[in-house]
Amino acid sequence: MGHGHPGMQQAMAEAGQRGLVASPTAAFPDKARAGQLLAEITPPGLNKSFLCLSGAEANENALKMARMVTGRNKVVARTRSYHGATLAMLSLSGDPRRELFEPGLPGIVRFTDPYCYRCKFDLDPNTCSRECAQDLETSLLEAGPETVAAVFVEGDVIVIDRSPVGPPSNPAAVHSRCRCCPRKSMNTRSLGTMCRFVAQRI
Structure with a gap:
């Protein structure tokens, strides 16, 4: 929408007049409506x-929930990713700024980005077999899928360098690699549902 959009300014002014309290435990009609709208587009x-x-x-709470629900410690993320500037999210990110704060959060596992411009495997995106997505499967199997709580991937761009997430088929390829691991080892049902949702929204 850009900066200073009249519609956004009006919405903010109207929200301020309603006296909204934007705290995690606060409950008010606008927050309930946001939940309803989200429920309409999710699987x-x-x-x-x-x-x-x-x-x-949001990312940090997602990580905490994944660890709490699964009882597992490891989290898988891309080598050139960005998930936020808090200590835990810097640890998860591939952003070089994290180096000042390492060792940071333990249990982070990396896999290759779908960076077609400088492909790690020196392949053509028009003819390759999505080796970058296959690298996720390799990383999961090496880490031990029974120890992995979650896989974090961006939905649109890799923020630190504005590089694209790869060819359009990449989200589906990532989803299939998450489901390839033994069902007893990973919660593929919930992970698969979320991956399908991400793939549909990109």
């Missing part, structure tokens, strides 16, 4: 939302 079964005040906070 069946994903009808509850946990609203956060920033992207880093």
Whole structure:
């Protein structure tokens, strides 16, 4: 929408007049409506939302939930990724700024980006077999899928260098690699549902 969009300014002014309190535990009509709108576009079964005040906070809570629900410690993320500037999210990110704060969060596993401009495998995106997605499967198997709580991938761009996430088929390829691991080892049902949702929204 750009900066200073009249519609956004009006919406913010109207929200301020309603006296909204934007804290995690606050409950008010606008927040309930946001939850309803999210439930309308998410796949069946994903009808509850946990609203956060920033992207880093949302990612960090997602990581905590994944570890809490699965009882597992490891988290898989791309080599050139960005998930936020908090200590945990810098640890998860591939952003070189994290180096000042290492060792950071333990249990981070890396896999290759779908960076077609400088392909790690020196392949043509028009003829390759999505080796970058295959690298996710390799990383999962090497880490031990029974120890992995979650896989974090960006939905649109890799923020630190504005490089694209790869060819259009990449989200589906990532989804299939997540499901390839033994069902007893990974919660492929919930992970697969979320990956399908991401693939559909890109």
